[in-house]
Amino acid sequence: MKIDSVDFFYLALPEIQNIGDGSQDSLLVRITADGHVGWGESETAPLVSIANWCHPMSHSACKPMRDTVLGQTLDDPADIDRITVAVQADGLDTAQTDHTFAGVEIAMWDLLGRKLEEPAYRLLGYDRAYPKTPYASMLFGDTPQETLEGGKRARAEGYRAAKFGWGPYGRGTVEEDRDHVFAAREGLGTEGILLVDAGTVWVDDVAMAEPRLAALQETDATWLEEPFIGQALTAYRDIAAISGSVKLAGGEGAKSFYEAQHLIDYGNIGFVQIDTGRIGGLAPSKQVADYAVAKGITFVNHTFTTQIALSASLQPFAGLEHHTLCEFPVQSSEMAVALTGGATVPRDANGDVLVPEAPGIGMEPDLTAVKPYLQDVKIRVNDEEIYRSSTIN
């Protein structure tokens, strides 16, 4: 097969709010090759990645991605590997490259899976998929009382694990943060797996993170996620050395296998969280999963958007029986819900998440349902329209 077309569908709510909810917009990618279709999604600022796709060449290591991808042969996983190497070389000097490519790469796996009638996780090398325990991913409330309610709601909905993140956490006093963490634990109950996400709030300041550890230890939190930005390896290492029973989690911002590897090797994290829509797709995510196994730490998906993103993010660790936690977005926007026509990744009687057994990434977008959210983009350079967004009929 040859890649005949790549279409980006930029979807967005009519009003984007200034909150940490990544499901307010989406960059959906469709690839066609010899009549076959594949779908993927990049977790990115859509217009920046569209520009990365179509921009005029700057020099030999700074080319538009479409020149590298269109027309490529795509018959088996080795082709995806070859195309990835070419994209990274041609886009070496554009920081956005892997970020943009993620959705394209996922769509290639989806297309190959549909063609070969295999779920993507099999193409990645796993024989079977194991159920995952979803954790409800939610924002901290504005008050401890709201956080408590969130915890109760997660428990009432049957979640055995919940993550609280962003919001006021880390921005007020140690005592206020403590109240939020204890409220979360109270709402979730003593049995639930409690996870806390600081959302990089302390940047690289270990002294800000350290006094928060006691409350996390006392409430038996499983992990402290992203106390720092993902590049602050020394800070991760220093807090990991004193965090006791609370493991460090990080990696969602990784834009390459290497960034995740550095957090594992030099940051001493215990959970590596990978967003397939940022790191460059399924293959680098699988590479991280293999590395996590080799290093004795745990792989977890990062997903805060759609069910398509969730299904893609499950594939790279589907076959790892003992890597059981799975981020499950519970506050997705109406648009994110519409993207799959309300369909969700399947769950079993225990509430565990099942990796879809359908070919490819196993979820399909409902283009008609998201048509109202489609953004019409046109980019002109001099007298030429270099980009016009695809339409939905």
Add this chain to the structure above:
Amino acid sequence: MKIDSVDFFYLALPEIQNIGDGSQDSLLVRITADGHVGWGESETAPLVSIANWCHPMSHSACKPMRDTVLGQTLDDPADIDRITVAVQADGLDTAQTDHTFAGVEIAMWDLLGRKLEEPAYRLLGYDRAYPKTPYASMLFGDTPQETLEGGKRARAEGYRAAKFGWGPYGRGTVEEDRDHVFAAREGLGTEGILLVDAGTVWVDDVAMAEPRLAALQETDATWLEEPFIGQALTAYRDIAAISGSVKLAGGEGAKSFYEAQHLIDYGNIGFVQIDTGRIGGLAPSKQVADYAVAKGITFVNHTFTTQIALSASLQPFAGLEHHTLCEFPVQSSEMAVALTGGATVPRDANGDVLVPEAPGIGMEPDLTAVKPYLQDVKIRVNDEEIYRSSTIN
């Protein structure tokens, strides 16, 4: 002062060639505040960074840069620091952020320097500037004979140091690479400082780099630059352990202080090469220079474009007397030459480069001269023109 306006001028040659020459286009940035003007340049794919500047918000950590920058107070260096922190938080989930911000940040230093009538290096904390020994930066020839001619030309032009990079190096046999390196040494003469740039050609494959070391040692090369991509820290460390008299150089791709720090701490490089137009501007570059001093390694600028980029890139290590090498672009395009109306960073009787003592970054663009290269960009999302490029009158 308040930042009143930020204009991007996207300049490009009529034909961009598929070669490693970054001076074929440019993203020039102009900032105004209370009647003062400052100039900077990002070394980026211009359209991608323009999109990063103006895109619709995705969520709270993925905002358009213009919303964060416009209207900010800019009275002293602490304001630049504060604005940088805000830009990085608001653009956390866009990989392109630091890359785009570089030109804006440089323009802020230039504006402050002009306002305060101080060269930027003084605002960065240096008392005085020391001359730098320029090395001629050129591509390897297609044949060893062409490489030899390049070396001779550099010597004839008075260069005491030269760097040969990219082209065929690393793509053919070990013997062919050896011939090129010996030809470079022959052309340059026994006294010249010989530098070799592999341009990331071996990605992360130490076994490809290792057999090239002998020729570099025999020709007394000072450094081997970028045998691998900047994130392949383990590969850098492994080759540094066996490279003997040849030091490793890298860091030009660093898009943050941290990436450079990791190459120093974990990659064991001996020379850290920083492009102010990529790493996010002058302040993170100065932070790397301070770190290099603390770690006993050498800071070098990376510059392969214009004299404005060169002058900016000198500021962060202007005051380091013993960090003497300076990359000096000798194959810049006609557009890059026109950008400063043919003016260059000054040199003394020895041919050494002098950091300009004029206020700010000390070089001024000639807008009239580059008007023929100005690219007209328009971006529409739905019915709104969200970006229209500035004109030159």
